[in-house]
Amino acid sequence: MDKKKNISMAVIKRLPKYHRYLRELMENDIDRISSKELSEKIGFTASQIRQDLNNFGDFGQQGYGYNVKELYNEISAILGLTKIYKTVIIGAGNIGQAIANYTYFDKVGFSVQGMFDINPKIIGLKINDVEVLDIDFLDDFLRKDNIDIGIICVPKNSAQKVCDMLIRNKVKGIWNFAPVDLQIPEDAQIVVENVHLSESLLTLSCLMNDDIN
Structure with a gap:
């Protein structure tokens, strides 16, 4: 709109x-x-x-x-909830698994098509019926499946590389949980929403701080 x-x-x-x-x-x-x-x-x-x-x-x-x-x-x-968004989760640790298991997202049209990780102990597991694949397959998966949204749940030192891959494959949106500010090219046709959990927690701590109240 x-x-x-x-x-x-x-x-x-x-x-x-x-x-x-x-x-x-x-x-x-x-x-x-x-x-x-x-x-x-x-x-x-x-x-x-x-x-x-x-x-x-x-x-x-x-x-x-x-x-x-x-x-x-x-x-x-x-809010754009009259369509289905094909989504992938990159990083199948605690945050990635929590997102995959949150059934509300599927109800409002955010359909998890794949999960990816680098950890061999996690690869092959099924989280809410979605198999965790090796991150080496992510590039091909994005290219073939026309993914709309990439959810980044990897450590900060890997986040930019994942972001670049998502942009290269024309993903329309990124939901970023990595504690880093992603570098987005000016000509990239993509929307990024950052969720910095640590910043939110520190904001809470500041508001509770008697020294400023």
């Missing part, structure tokens, strides 16, 4: 939270909800919710609120 290019990153990062809460409302058989009621559940102000959603269209009705299912479907479409 080209329109997303004009939407702030702050708004985009709030969309998954809307999606999660709306899914919970549907599971509890709630058909409609006002921005005020949604505000009380989600923690954003009612004004913020209306502003966020108005970026994508006119979803609510005055005096009625939002149709939960319709809004959920609209946000699913905005």
Whole structure:
């Protein structure tokens, strides 16, 4: 959606939270909800919710609120969840296995096609019915299977090499769990989302630090 290019990153990062809460409302058989009621559940102000959603269209009705299912479907479409993403996980250690075993991803369209590792003790194992293959086969696998997303769960000294391979094989997105900032060529047609677990933990530590509170 080209329109997303004009939407702030702050708004985009709030969309998954809307999606999660709306899914919970549907599971509890709630058909409609006002921005005020949604505000009380989600923690954003009612004004913020209306502003966020108005970026994508006119979803609510005055005096009625939002149709939960319709809004959920609209946000699913905005998030790109109306298609299947063919995904590979590179690095089948603890983080890679945890991602492979998280069945929610498959439910929303992120289908793990393969897992790869360098460790002979892991190669050949099946994680959630996906066999771990030798990383030497990754290049051919990417070339033949038109993979959309590569999930990097390797040590930082191997991450850039994996990243370069993903870019070379026209993967559209990288979800990076390696504790390193990847170098992406300016002309690369790829989106990268970094998940630095250590930085998140240190942020928590800072917020708990009495010296700054």
